[in-house]
Structures are given as C-alpha cells and as structure tokens.
Amino acid sequence: MAPPSPPPPATGAQYAHQFLNTALSQRGPSALPYAEDVKWLIRNHLVALADAFPSLHPKAALFTHNDGRAAHLLQADGTIPIHHGGATYNLPAVIWLPEPYPRSPPLFFLSPTRDMLIKPHHPLVDRSGLVANAPYLRSWVFPSSNLLDLVRSLSHLFGLDPPLFTRSVANPPAPAPAPVPTPPPAASSPAPRQELYSPAPRPYRFPASPQLAARPPPTEDPAEVFRRNAISKLVDTAYADAAALRTAREAEVDTLFAVQAELRARGDMVGDGVRRIAEEKEALERRLQDVMMATDVTEAWVAQNRKGSAAHDTDADGAIQPADALSRQMLDCTATDLALEDTIYALDKAVQDGSVPFDGYLRSVRALAREQFFQRVLCTKVNNAQQQAHVARMAARAPQYAS
Incomplete structure (x- = not known):
C-alpha cells in the first residue's frame, strides 16, 4: 500500500480567508477602521481576488493620507498579469482599501522597481503611479462594484497600453510591459535593450471586462451613468432604512425584555401571596376544628343539665353545682x-x-x-x-x- 500523500498547501483564497477572519474580527484600538456592516463584503472581495489572482496577497499596513493622517488599512500587494504582444507579463501593484471602502473606490498604485519607469502621459496612470482615470474606478457603484472586476478591467487596459517599461542605457525604444524578473538574455540573442522582465512561463489570459470590451476609454453613455447613480442612491437609501429599522426593532426588543422582567417579578409576588393564603387557610381550618370540638363539649353539657332541671322545686343554691x-x-x-x-x-x-x-x-x-x-x-x-x-x-x- 502506498503511503498517504501529504496534505495540499493552502491556496491563496484559503490564506486570505484565514488572514481576513483574524484581521477583521479584532476590536478595540487594534481594530481596522471599517464599518461593521461592510466587513463581510470587504472579506468577500479580497477572498475572491486572491482566488482569481493568487499573486495578490491581502495584508494590513500603515497608510499615510495626503493630509498627514496615518491609519492601518488593508491592501492587496503583488502583481497583476497582462497580455501584450502575444505574451503574459506581471505588473507590480498595490491596491489600498481606504476607510470608506466599499462605498468609495479603492486606491490602485503601480509600484515600479528602481529599474522601471512609468510611461509619461499615460491616460490611466499619473507620475506617482496612482491609477486615477480608470473608467471602472470613475463609475464605481456600491455594492455591485468589486476588486475582481477592477483588476480584470485594468489588466485588459494595461495589455492594450502598458504603463511601465524598463530603463535603457541608449535611446529608449517603444515602451514594453514589465513585471516578473528573469535572467539576462544569452550573448547569442541580440536585444535592442536590456529587458528586466520577460513573459511568465505560464501565460494567464483574462477575459475582457464587460464595462470595457465594447468601447474605448473613457467615454460613457450619460443614461448609463444616470442609471448607476440612481441605483447607488437607492442602495444607500435601502441601507439607511434598514439601519433605522434595526435600531427601532432593537429598542422594541429592549422594551419587551423590560416588560418580561417586570412580569416575572410580579409573578413571584403573586406566588408568595398564594402561599401565604394557603397557610392562613390551614390555620383557619385548625381553628375551626377546635371551635367545633368546644361546641360539642358545650352542647353535651347543656343537654346533660337540661335533663336534671325538670323538677321545679330545686332551690336557687342547688341550681348550679360544680x-x-x-x-x-x-x-x-x-x-x-x-x-x-x-x-x-x-x-x-x-x-x-x-x-x-x-x-x-x-x-x-x-x-x-x-x-x-x-x-x-x-x-x-x-x-x-x-x-x-x-x-x-x-x-x-x-x-x-x-x-
């Protein structure tokens, strides 16, 4: 009989699930600054992203806002694959989840290495690496928008126009995509520039995002934008009504609990009164029995003395005898x-x-x-x-x- 095979290692989704269960369940000063009613949705977004893109790992790190505020936030750190020129490349990226997420879109940053440059005047990425003009981010709608569709849409767009290229000692040629490090090419293979990133050994293809497959960025139909805004407004209103209804129901439940406690106290009082009445009834029954016995004795004495009083010649002194x-x-x-x-x-x-x-x-x-x-x-x-x-x-x- 063959020995049992070792257990398989935890997948990206399993690791993300375990990490997020621990991170999002913390309370007190170490709690993450997210609303309690959306923590389950944040966990689902990151688990789905880690399941589809194992190269993106959820973490918790310190993020500094533009105004100097610092907060511990969740992030997805790693690389995203793109398909360009018949090959698959990996772009280093970090996805930060700010405090109002998922009601507000995430912050998507490209994190090029020191040997990489951001393509100047890229339509989606600014000089700091922030992806600010992506159509999916501008049309973010809570709660339907998610990280998985965002990464898929950006993977499709970056495959059409890569935002990163490697440095070159000579005149730089046309921009080329860059993510997974690879050894330098052999001497017999001429290359126009020194490539630091090459296609991944196992290409990973992603389907085009439904929002971006039929139209080039960044034009959108006003009617579609109005519909999404209306849906977002309706969803926010529904969440607000649900929160108000929950508060009212909790108040009613507290009132009912108070009434229940009072009824139990009154029930105990009634039980004590019934017990005292039963004891008093027993005492009265014993007293009644004593009175009946005394009555029988008195009646017997009266009957006995009536028999002896028939004679009329009895004197007064002898009428009553001890x-x-x-x-x-x-x-x-x-x-x-x-x-x-x-x-x-x-x-x-x-x-x-x-x-x-x-x-x-x-x-x-x-x-x-x-x-x-x-x-x-x-x-x-x-x-x-x-x-x-x-x-x-x-x-x-x-x-x-x-x-």
Whole structure:
C-alpha cells in the first residue's frame, strides 16, 4: 500500500480567508477602521481576488493620507498579469482599501522597481503611479462594484497600453510591459535593450471586462451613468432604512425584555401571596376544628343539665353545682376572695366615719390582705390545673373528630 500523500498547501483564497477572519474580527484600538456592516463584503472581495489572482496577497499596513493622517488599512500587494504582444507579463501593484471602502473606490498604485519607469502621459496612470482615470474606478457603484472586476478591467487596459517599461542605457525604444524578473538574455540573442522582465512561463489570459470590451476609454453613455447613480442612491437609501429599522426593532426588543422582567417579578409576588393564603387557610381550618370540638363539649353539657332541671322545686343554691372538685375549689376560692374584698371596703368606710380606730384598722387590713393573697394564689393554681385537665380531655377526643 502506498503511503498517504501529504496534505495540499493552502491556496491563496484559503490564506486570505484565514488572514481576513483574524484581521477583521479584532476590536478595540487594534481594530481596522471599517464599518461593521461592510466587513463581510470587504472579506468577500479580497477572498475572491486572491482566488482569481493568487499573486495578490491581502495584508494590513500603515497608510499615510495626503493630509498627514496615518491609519492601518488593508491592501492587496503583488502583481497583476497582462497580455501584450502575444505574451503574459506581471505588473507590480498595490491596491489600498481606504476607510470608506466599499462605498468609495479603492486606491490602485503601480509600484515600479528602481529599474522601471512609468510611461509619461499615460491616460490611466499619473507620475506617482496612482491609477486615477480608470473608467471602472470613475463609475464605481456600491455594492455591485468589486476588486475582481477592477483588476480584470485594468489588466485588459494595461495589455492594450502598458504603463511601465524598463530603463535603457541608449535611446529608449517603444515602451514594453514589465513585471516578473528573469535572467539576462544569452550573448547569442541580440536585444535592442536590456529587458528586466520577460513573459511568465505560464501565460494567464483574462477575459475582457464587460464595462470595457465594447468601447474605448473613457467615454460613457450619460443614461448609463444616470442609471448607476440612481441605483447607488437607492442602495444607500435601502441601507439607511434598514439601519433605522434595526435600531427601532432593537429598542422594541429592549422594551419587551423590560416588560418580561417586570412580569416575572410580579409573578413571584403573586406566588408568595398564594402561599401565604394557603397557610392562613390551614390555620383557619385548625381553628375551626377546635371551635367545633368546644361546641360539642358545650352542647353535651347543656343537654346533660337540661335533663336534671325538670323538677321545679330545686332551690336557687342547688341550681348550679360544680362539675368536679377543681370547680368546687375554684368557686370557694373566688367567693372567699370577694368576701375579703367586701370586708376591706367596709373597714375603709368605718375608718372614714371614725367608728374604727386607725391602728385597729391597719391590723385588720393587714390580716385580711394576707388571707386574700393566699386565696388568689390558690385560685391561680386551680385555674392552671383546670386548663391542663381540659387539654387532656380534648386530646382524648381528637381521634373522634379526625376520623
């Protein structure tokens, strides 16, 4: 069995995808200065460009504006192939993505080496290497315009009129395209000038851009320009409306979350109230059971005493008799206490009238008060004993009511 083949290396699109996922997901001071709602579109543009042109690699570098401001921006650095004179050449280029990209076009620069020159008075490239007059850049429409179509259109235009040529020690001949370094030609091969760039070993042909295939630069139909501007305006309006609608919906969602939290709090309060009501209901049911037991005891006592009251000759003293020894003792103690109270009251009247001397009054009151104290202590003890006996009787009758 043959050994397994090693995994294939990452393609340009895979590398671009990994790099851009890391670069565009950064937050804080190291975040790139692009709008959050278009970062996915920027990533798609660069990944598609790296997939079609593997020689262009996405990077992040420091860019200095004309006013001196510096910012970390994305760029696609490398070479773009052109087809000229039956051969394919590679032009060194850098594509910068400014802060408002993709709503604004990118900045396309040619980066010639020290042995290369920019063709003077080129219709698309100025002396600094900036590609400023390309029709695709002047007619940039968001969000349909992209980097892939831009590079294809420039590759087609530069193939018709190369913007770079190599230096020559003698009279310079007609401009020739230049990008991929190659060894100098052999001595047996005469050449009119020293070529630093030659056709690539694997020619790469690109189809003509739809915007540039049928007409020479830079004339355009006014109706087409108006249509593109109208589309751009409609797209911007749609994005603005979508952003406003999203803000309104987020506010509504926040309000609904607040209402939900309040309802949950009120639900907890209602649950607590229901629990307290259930506890109070149980307490009332126990109280009702006690009252029913006491009612039964009272009714039984009334029925029993009605049977004995049939005789009319019963005297008043015997109409009410203590039920037991404790009740009889309580009756005696209470009667003695009240009699002592009346005696003390009578002595007070007597001493006020002068019938009883004051020293005799003090001795009598002291003796009566002592006796009254002992009677009240005895009443308290008897009362406690009666309560214990009552509880014992109710406990003995509890199984009857529970069933």
